[in-house]
Every structure is written in C-alpha cells, then in structure tokens.
Amino acid sequence: MNKSSKLYIAGHTGMVGSALMRKFTAEGFTNIITKTREELDLRNQQAVTHFFQTEKPEYVIIAAAKVGGILANNTYRAEFLYDNLMIQSNIIHASASSGVEKLIFLGSSCIYPRDCPQPIKEEYLLTGPLEQTNEPYAIAKIAGIKLCENYYKQYGCNFYSVMPTNLYGPNDNFDLETSHVLPALIRKFHEAKVNNAELVDKSTLSPVEVWGTGTPRREFLYVDDLADALFFLLSEVEARDIYEQRITHLNIGTGEDITIKELAEMIKEIIGFKGEIIYDSTKPDGTSRKLLDVSRINGLGWRSKIDLEEGIKKTYEWFLKYQ
Numbered sequence: 001m002n003k004s005s006k007l008y009i010a011g012h013t014g015m016v017g018s019a020l021m022r023k024f025t026a027e028g029f030t031n032i033i034t035k036t037r038e039e040l041d042l043r044n045q046q047a048v049t050h051f052f053q054t055e056k057p058e059y060v061i062i063a064a065a066k067v068g069g070i071l072a073n074n075t076y077r078a079e080f081l082y083d084n085l086m087i088q089s090n091i092i093h094a095s096a097s098s099g100v101e102k103l104i105f106l107g108s109s110c111i112y113p114r115d116c117p118q119p120i121k122e123e124y125l126l127t128g129p130l131e132q133t134n135e136p137y138a139i140a141k142i143a144g145i146k147l148c149e150n151y152y153k154q155y156g157c158n159f160y161s162v163m164p165t166n167l168y169g170p171n172d173n174f175d176l177e178t179s180h181v182l183p184a185l186i187r188k189f190h191e192a193k194v195n196n197a198e199l200v201d202k203s204t205l206s207p208v209e210v211w212g213t214g215t216p217r218r219e220f221l222y223v224d225d226l227a228d229a230l231f232f233l234l235s236e237v238e239a240r241d242i243y244e245q246r247i248t249h250l251n252i253g254t255g256e257d258i259t260i261k262e263l264a265e266m267i268k269e270i271i272g273f274k275g276e277i278i279y280d281s282t283k284p285d286g287t288s289r290k291l292l293d294v295s296r297i298n299g300l301g302w303r304s305k306i307d308l309e310e311g312i313k314k315t316y317e318w319f320l321k322y323q
C-alpha cells in the first residue's frame with residue numbers, strides 16, 4: 001500500500017469512519033473514495049456491484065453498519081440483521097469479484113457468547129449462546145467474519161475481520177434514548193452542571209442518576225486509537241497472519257477495564273459537576289465484566305496510546321463544540 005493507493009472507506013460519516021478519514025488524511029493518503037448513503041445505499045447489491053466495477057478500489061475498510069444501543073438493537077431486530085447482512089455481503093462479494101487487494105471488516109465484541117471467560121480471547125467465538133438483546137446484530141457480524149474467512153480459504157482473498165471493544169470519541173451518539181454508556185454520562189453530567197450553574201448553595205444540586213449498581217466492569221477505546229490500529233493493520237498485517245494462528249479475527253482494545261462507578265466519577269471530575277451521583281439498582285447491570293484479550297494485536301506490534309482520561313477530555317471538548 002502506498003499513499004496514492006485507492007482506498008474505499010465505507011461508512012465515512014460515522015464515528016469510526018470519520019476517525020479513519022482523519023487518520024488516513026493525516027498520513028498523506030490522497031486517493032480515498034467515499035459515498036454517502038444517498039449516493040450509494042450499501043444494501044443494494046446491484047448498486048454496490050456497479051460501484052466496485054467502475055471505481056475498482058484497491059483497499060477497503062467496512063465501517064458502515066446499522067449500529068445502536070440495547071434498545072435499538074432489541075426493537076429493530078429484523079433491520080439489524082437484514083441491513084448488516086446486506087451491507088457487508090454486498091461489499092465483501094463485490095470486493096472479491098473486482099480484485100480488491102485487502103479488506104478489513106469491523107465487527108464488535110457482542111459477537112462473543114454472553115457468559116464468556118474473561119479476558120475474552122478470539123477463539124471463544126461460537127462457544128456458547130449469545131446475549132439475546134443484540135443477537136440479530138451479533139449473528140450478522142459473525143456471518144461477516146465467516147464471509148471474510150471463507151473467501152480467504154476458497155479464493156485466497158486478503159480479507160479479515162477485527163473486533164473492537166466499546167468505542168467513544170468525536171461523532172459519537174449523545175442522544176440519551178439511543179446512546180452507549182460513556183456518551184450518555186457525558187451528556188448527563190454536562191446538563192446537570194449547566195442546569196445548576198446559577199445555584200450558589202451546592203448542597204441543593206440535583207444528583208446525576210446512573211443506571212445499575214455501578215459495579216460492572218467495561219473497557220473503552222478512543223476511536224482515534226482504533227483508526228491508528230486499522231492504519232497499522234492495513235499497512236502491515238495480512239489475512240494469512242491471522243488465519244495461520246487458527247483464529248478468524250483480531251480483538252482491538254486497551255486491555256484494561258474500569259467499573260461504571262469509576263467511569264462516572266472520572267467524567268464528573270472532568271466536566272466539573274459538583275453534585276452527587278446516585279445509582280439506580282432497579283435498572284439492569286448487564287454482564288458483570290467485558291474485557292477483550294488484546295495480546296494477539298499487541299504481539300503483532302500495536303497497542304493503544306490514548307488513555308481513558310485523555311480520551312474523555314478530548315471527547316468532551318468535541319461535545320462542547322458540536323452538540
């Protein structure tokens with residue numbers, strides 16, 4: 001790959017896609033192709049095939065997907081399965097037919113069984129039942145992993161998949177109805193701070209309510225770190241490096257987790273909210289721990305660089321500017 005290689009970033013307007021645009025542009029890439037959803041609906045096989053036949057990208061990263069929190073996953077179950085199966089199958093098949101040199105497909109850590117040993121190794125895929133609330137999404141992502149693996153096995157395509165942990169950063173979804181925990185806490189603490197700004201007596205501040213007991217442990221990766229990992233993988237790691245290890249994909253994370261309580265305290269401190277935090281233990285906690293084993297990607301030569309506090313500060317700066 002060189003800086004004038006033709007790179008198609010599918011989903012460039014999303015949180016991950018926009019981080020990839022920042023990274024590859026900063027690295028001097030001059031031939032990045034993008035299409036908005038209005039220009040190319042990736043669920044449309046004919047349109048996707050035509051796009052690949054005419055544009056002939058050399059490198060592809062699939063960061064386009066129908067993505068959402070638990071509520072959206074559980075409500076729009078059919079769309080989460082159908083849209084994701086269509087988007088990824090159309091791109092992977094058209095990439096194989098048009099001779100793409102390398103393709104990386106993005107999945108997510110929900111592909112692993114609900115009750116996995118921790119930290120989660122790549123080989124735990126398909127060893128137990130999935131979490132029911134996002135099963136359609138997980139099944140689609142597993143199908144994507146298997147497509148890449150089997151286009152490699154049958155046709156030698158240089159295609160493979162990565163499973164990032166929970167991501168956060170610029171362009172995240174901060175809508176309290178549909179967001180993940182970290183952006184939701186940023187919005188809650190920010191609004192609590194702003195709404196109480198005029199209060200002189202801080203003891204009368206309304207508290208910020210956090211769902212669950214605060215005890216579950218979670219891992220968070222700043223999205224620009226993920227873009228850095230994808231740049232490294234696209235430049236240096238081939239499909240055979242993955243499949244020869246008898247795994248189907250690579251985990252990407254920090255290798256460290258914290259409790260939701262520690263996360264809430266950190267965000268409260270960064271935002272400068274002076275009131276109390278209360279934990280609503282009537283709300284579900286979800287699984288008690290979810291941490292990816294990242295020794296394989298570390299062994300290949302990549303590790304995350306942006307620590308959680310720094311990442312949250314950057315995300316809050318972005319939130320203040322654009323939300």
Ligand SMILES: NC(=O)c1ccc[n+]([C@@H]2O[C@H](COP(=O)([O-])OP(=O)(O)OC[C@H]3O[C@@H](n4cnc5c(N)ncnc54)[C@H](OP(=O)(O)O)[C@@H]3O)[C@@H](O)[C@H]2O)c1
Binds near residue numbers: 010011041064067180
């Ligand atoms: N967010 C996380 O915490 C997380 C964690 C692990 C893995 N991932 C993975 O990372 C990938 C990207 O996630 P994200 O958080 O960046 O999601 P996102 O912000 O929702 O972005 C999704 C992108 O896909 C595009 N898209 C969706 N449906 C499309 C269609 N039918 N045709 C064309 N484009 C379409 C969207 O276009 P519009 O702008 O038009 O909607 C957007 O550009 C996903 O595969 C996800 O599984 C995310």
